[in-house]
Amino acid sequence: MRRPLWLYRLAVVAALVAVLEVLCLTGVIDKITMQAPHLIARDLYRMLVTGRMNGAIAKTATNTLISFVLAMTAGILTGVVLHRHRMMRDTLDPLFATYYAVPIFAFYPFLIVVFGLGDTPQILIGFMLGVVAVIVNTLNGLDRVPTVLSKTARVLRLSHADTALSMTLPAAAPYILTGIKLAVAYAFIGVIGSEFIMSRGGIGYEISFAYTNFDNATMYPLIVLIVIASVAINGLLSLWERRLLGRRGLQ
């Protein structure tokens, strides 16, 4: 049952690429707008082999990783604390409910003014985008921990820390993983997006630099690289999430 769907998806992508290829070769899409897909693939291959973009890739990857780890740690800790303190949680509830309606990128200029045009504003944007998703999903997971587990913990006289580590967090793990998956995507979006708007380096910067210099041979391969990277990361995490949920019989 699973195989055919994958094949269909592959066929859809292949068809899209084929249409683009034909449109480019026949000149319906001119060279200034877009390169033919096979040229993009060739340029991407060359770019990766020569390592021309390795610096930019490393910079983006490092910043994404930092902002993801920050969002995950702060998110889970905040979630655990808020779960204990009903009042605080109720007060923050309106913030969580409207948080993703606010364009977080609008804070980027402000962060640049405060921290200067370096890595910090980019990391903070990725962090701000991701952290609330982790908090909300951690709370959701903790809400669903069966009461029998906390009772067992009390019977076994576990300390608070032991209860959290060996009972509550594992039980809430599938939901927390959903938040973590979002945090990865958001960290990537935040870092690339802010690099793209204004920065001094990274893949997003290279794309915008190539755009201003009409350098399609650099721009398109980089865009394809980012799309492939984010689809791959997201796919892997979804797979892991489904496994974890499946083991609990939740899906």
Place this chain on the structure above:
Amino acid sequence: MNSHLRGFVNALVLIVALVAIWQALYWWIGDSALASPLATVRYTAKLVRGESFEMHLFDTLRAFAIAFALSVVIGLAVGFWLGFEKLSGDVLEPMIVAAYAIPKVTLYPILLLAFGLGLSAKVVFGAIHGVIPIILFTLAAVRNTKPILIKAGRAQRLSRGQMVRWILFPAAVPEIFTGLRVGFSLTLIGSLLAEMFASQRGLGFLLMNGIGLHNVELIMSVTLLIVVFAASVSSLLLYVDHRLHRRT
């Protein structure tokens, strides 16, 4: 009603707390990088009355409105189609979910090359953001329609158009509204992002211009306006959303 009142009080406490944190940060960091809440509000009042502000605001709102209209029309059409056609839905839904996680900013140069620097590129970029949640929520809503309703429609020999008009759409309204709410926010984000990257007008341009001028008050005022607008519209939509969901 009581829960609404409590929500209102919570929101009020939250706003007071946020302003207090802002003021504390101002005392801590100082004038050079931060404007105090009072100064920002004062500057905002002056900014809003200024002559060029209306032009920027109108430009952003126009792009946003067209983009959102496009998102709704395309999103509902595609959502209903994918909800109906089981195979297409199964094949395409995960692909659309994956598209949500792509940093779409990187696609913006392609739109600029295809449409030129101007309104259409901004509109398309906003619509790309907004259309995804509308498709996904509509699709889910159509799929989750109670089978008995669809059977009733079949028994009446409704055509596909009539089925949508009289059965699927009314049953799916709460879910679809959630999609529209999320789509609204994402379209706004998309339109602003587009303006922040490359444009000569609009609120996003005003923000980036503030960096060049090193005008902290301008940056904070525009950010404040955007945040207040987004948060209040979204709270309103959220309120309607809850009411719709409770009715069913």
